[in-house]
Amino acid sequence: MAKIAILGYGTVGSGVAHVLDENADRVRLSAGENVTLAAILDLREFPGDPHEELVTHDYQTILDDPEITVVCETMGGVKPAYEFTKKALEAGKSVCTSNKELVAKHGCELCDIAKQHGVSYLFEASVGGGIPILRTLEGALKSEKIDRIEGILNGTTNFILTAMEEKGASFDEVLKKAQEMGYAERDPSADIDGHDARRKIAILGSLMTGSLVDADEVPTQGITDITADDLALANELGGTIKLIGSCRLGENDALEIMVAPFFVPAEHPLASVKGVFNAVAVHGNMLGTSMYYGQGAGKDATASAVVADICEMVRNAGHTVPTSLSGQPAKTASSADTARRFFIRFKSADKDGILDAIGGTDKASERDGEAAVLTGCMKESELAQKIAGPNGVTKWLRVLDTEEE
Ligand code: HSE
Numbered sequence: 001m002a003k004i005a006i007l008g009y010g011t012v013g014s015g016v017a018h019v020l021d022e023n024a025d026r027v028r029l030s031a032g033e034n035v036t037l038a039a040i041l042d043l044r045e046f047p048g049d050p051h052e053e054l055v056t057h058d059y060q061t062i063l064d065d066p067e068i069t070v071v072c073e074t075m076g077g078v079k080p081a082y083e084f085t086k087k088a089l090e091a092g093k094s095v096c097t098s099n100k101e102l103v104a105k106h107g108c109e110l111c112d113i114a115k116q117h118g119v120s121y122l123f124e125a126s127v128g129g130g131i132p133i134l135r136t137l138e139g140a141l142k143s144e145k146i147d148r149i150e151g152i153l154n155g156t157t158n159f160i161l162t163a164m165e166e167k168g169a170s171f172d173e174v175l176k177k178a179q180e181m182g183y184a185e186r187d188p189s190a191d192i193d194g195h196d197a198r199r200k201i202a203i204l205g206s207l208m209t210g211s212l213v214d215a216d217e218v219p220t221q222g223i224t225d226i227t228a229d230d231l232a233l234a235n236e237l238g239g240t241i242k243l244i245g246s247c248r249l250g251e252n253d254a255l256e257i258m259v260a261p262f263f264v265p266a267e268h269p270l271a272s273v274k275g276v277f278n279a280v281a282v283h284g285n286m287l288g289t290s291m292y293y294g295q296g297a298g299k300d301a302t303a304s305a306v307v308a309d310i311c312e313m314v315r316n317a318g319h320t321v322p323t324s325l326s327g328q329p330a331k332t333a334s335s336a337d338t339a340r341r342f343f344i345r346f347k348s349a350d351k352d353g354i355l356d357a358i359g360g361t362d363k364a365s366e367r368d369g370e371a372a373v374l375t376g377c378m379k380e381s382e383l384a385q386k387i388a389g390p391n392g393v394t395k396w397l398r399v400l401d402t403e404e405e
Pocket of ligand 1 (some may be wrong): 153154155156184185191
């Protein structure tokens, strides 16, 4: 029997206990032995909870218990999760986590410490909630040269954009609902300003390249500037707007990585991903594009990914499950020289001048004196030159084209 401890009994931590209870038989089959919850660390008490007697406020009792071999860190944030994780690994316990902030910042170091102590550090739930995307990259797709990963990586912002588009609901109203449903981060700016997606794409970019992508260096734009009008104009042009985490290999295998709202054509598979769902499209040199879809946030879905890590670590007790995180800094490139199409917005009155400047277009959408078009393919630096000056472009977004186009 393997004994585990949960650090942080919030949404995900209590979800882990719930999944272990509900799926005890399946967990035993996957882990190869019974998995028993032995301790829960939290500052609070949980009267009435089925596991209330396991709650402790003293981390040392967990560290000192030789029977606890796996620790689930579901606290979130860097402090004290970083110190607690290091101590558990140094005490010879494997650690799994849903904490993307910690993985993005210290994942490589924590994997090294795990290796030194013959244990594992796994973090499936840190990206894409319940979607087993990291395990897929590290396993089934390991022999592919992955040159492109694009994903809807934040459930809250996708929930907000979908509701604004479909119901005409206000931004604030939908954000409140996402928070009530347990999707949003405690600090909503982590979601709406793109920081949560930034950390997730940095982890994906690191695994894709086997080098270290510094999450703090990823150019990031959130969705607070996106309006219901933008979405309506985008719909008229045959697409929608999604917050996309994107990383792709360019010339000399330099990584172009960013988080930004993109115009997504309706025929792109990511366009149909609605509500709190996430999806990750992965392009491999032999495989072409494959896409992984599922709940990107929420208690049980995220906990399911944590439990998958628990089972893998129990199965592999006594040695380290390898990961592709490495300390070698990734070679990155700016997006300025990438050629793509753009969605641009302007006042209808400025239309003729703008069409002249960008070299014409097939179709314009217009409503209430506002207009939008999709440009032809050009470099971002070229677009900047064409729309420089007082010609009235009020907003531009990149278009997410498929590799095959
Ligand atoms: N706040 C995050 C989201 C939770 O909305 O996707 C999972 O990281």
